[in-house]
Amino acid sequence: MAVRVVGFDGDDTLWHSETRFHVTQSEFRDLLKRHVPDADIDTRLAEMEMKNLSIYGYGVKSFTLSMIETAIELTEARIPAADVETILGWGKRMLMEPTALLDGVEETLRALAGRYDLLLITKGDLFDQESKLARSGLGEMFLGVEILSEKNVETYRGVFHRRGIKAEDFVMVGNSLRSDIVPVVALGAHAFHIPYEVTWHHENVPEDELPVQGWRPLSAIRELPAALEEL
Amino acid sequence: MAVRVVGFDGDDTLWHSETRFHVTQSEFRDLLKRHVPDADIDTRLAEMEMKNLSIYGYGVKSFTLSMIETAIELTEARIPAADVETILGWGKRMLMEPTALLDGVEETLRALAGRYDLLLITKGDLFDQESKLARSGLGEMFLGVEILSEKNVETYRGVFHRRGIKAEDFVMVGNSLRSDIVPVVALGAHAFHIPYEVTWHHENVPEDELPVQGWRPLSAIRELPAALEEL
Numbered sequence: 001m002a003v004r005v006v007g008f009d010g011d012d013t014l015w016h017s018e019t020r021f022h023v024t025q026s027e028f029r030d031l032l033k034r035h036v037p038d039a040d041i042d043t044r045l046a047e048m049e050m051k052n053l054s055i056y057g058y059g060v061k062s063f064t065l066s067m068i069e070t071a072i073e074l075t076e077a078r079i080p081a082a083d084v085e086t087i088l089g090w091g092k093r094m095l096m097e098p099t100a101l102l103d104g105v106e107e108t109l110r111a112l113a114g115r116y117d118l119l120l121i122t123k124g125d126l127f128d129q130e131s132k133l134a135r136s137g138l139g140e141m142f143l144g145v146e147i148l149s150e151k152n153v154e155t156y157r158g159v160f161h162r163r164g165i166k167a168e169d170f171v172m173v174g175n176s177l178r179s180d181i182v183p184v185v186a187l188g189a190h191a192f193h194i195p196y197e198v199t200w201h202h203e204n205v206p207e208d209e210l211p212v213q214g215w216r217p218l219s220a221i222r223e224l225p226a227a228l229e230e231l
Numbered sequence: 232m233a234v235r236v237v238g239f240d241g242d243d244t245l246w247h248s249e250t251r252f253h254v255t256q257s258e259f260r261d262l263l264k265r266h267v268p269d270a271d272i273d274t275r276l277a278e279m280e281m282k283n284l285s286i287y288g289y290g291v292k293s294f295t296l297s298m299i300e301t302a303i304e305l306t307e308a309r310i311p312a313a314d315v316e317t318i319l320g321w322g323k324r325m326l327m328e329p330t331a332l333l334d335g336v337e338e339t340l341r342a343l344a345g346r347y348d349l350l351l352i353t354k355g356d357l358f359d360q361e362s363k364l365a366r367s368g369l370g371e372m373f374l375g376v377e378i379l380s381e382k383n384v385e386t387y388r389g390v391f392h393r394r395g396i397k398a399e400d401f402v403m404v405g406n407s408l409r410s411d412i413v414p415v416v417a418l419g420a421h422a423f424h425i426p427y428e429v430t431w432h433h434e435n436v437p438e439d440e441l442p443v444q445g446w447r448p449l450s451a452i453r454e455l456p457a458a459l460e461e462l
Contacts, residue, residue: 008386055326055327055356056292056326057356057357057358057359058358061287061293061296062292064296065292065296065319068299068315068319069316071312071314072313072319077312077316078312079312080308081302081303081306081308081309081310081312082303082308084299084312084315085300085303085308086305088296088300091296095286095287113273125288125356125357125358125382126356126357126378127287127288127289127356127380128288130380144393147357149358149361178395
């Protein structure tokens, strides 16, 4: 196999993302506990996010809107506007935080950039993702950037088509089995899964739905150059 | 000049958009007047949108978050959560409304699709724009779709580069002087401006900053096929 193009997921593969959602969600839990001590806040927020996914899509703005809606619903509209303002502030903080790269990312990308064409393939909010990439300092190492509203067989096929990539020349690297591994392997390309410390429940895949070959896990991005050479 | 590629803006060029913002904004004004009868609500909302633009970017979710923040600020946090819920509902309504095409769009695109490569080049929220395009039924007529977080010389240059387009082969069609005309003409391509009934103040350009040639206004999209042949 002669790998020519390596695609990288962004959130939780190159830079920290989910931990920020977790931090904000625990603040949200504390805030709402004061109004509704007995509510199962995490479950209700997760349900709200899923309900709103087809309307809002992914990203921090969607998350912020779903937190506000959950707060109103759980308190039966008793939540004070000052608390809504606090939630708005958390959303802005998440959007403005500096991009924190994962360990080993910069040196690994730099080592690979001369040997392969590197693509950033992320999903989520266009504005937020572009802003994160700009703040990451990694922009120049990527030949191209694809920000998709959803990562599935159809949207990866679109990327291959637009960029004239053959599946057998392509390897995807990411932390989400659902978004980075399963659809890519289904198209006949290869994938490496690098688990992150926390995974959004939406990104999990039942074990028996995982492809049996075409991918394998790596424990850190530093293992990638050797893994690519072994293919 | 041998035009090969025609780029179309989406919002207020192919489908109605700004009128929806106006409708929602007038509901917002009525709602807030009950709490702060003397406030200049439109001005304050416009200022909030501008202040938040570099954090949120464009689109309905950004607009919804800015409405909520304006409501909290203007009422000094006295706005009841039930009113915040109403604002959230307006945002969702805007995101779910069927895509309403402007008059003459479908037949004009159909007439042009065989003669030129058609590109949709919009800005704003990725998820919302893809959803609008899907609901518009126009998807199949476009060779490609580019959703940009901002439309300026740099991002148009990126489109030309990615798609191997020479400026002299390209014509852009849109309702915004700032986003669809000025940067395109600056790159040496041609543009047609089709004004919409209302324009967001942010999209206006002072008359003395407009290019003197390389573009002209059309009064309706139906004039486009003839205008392209005259180039």
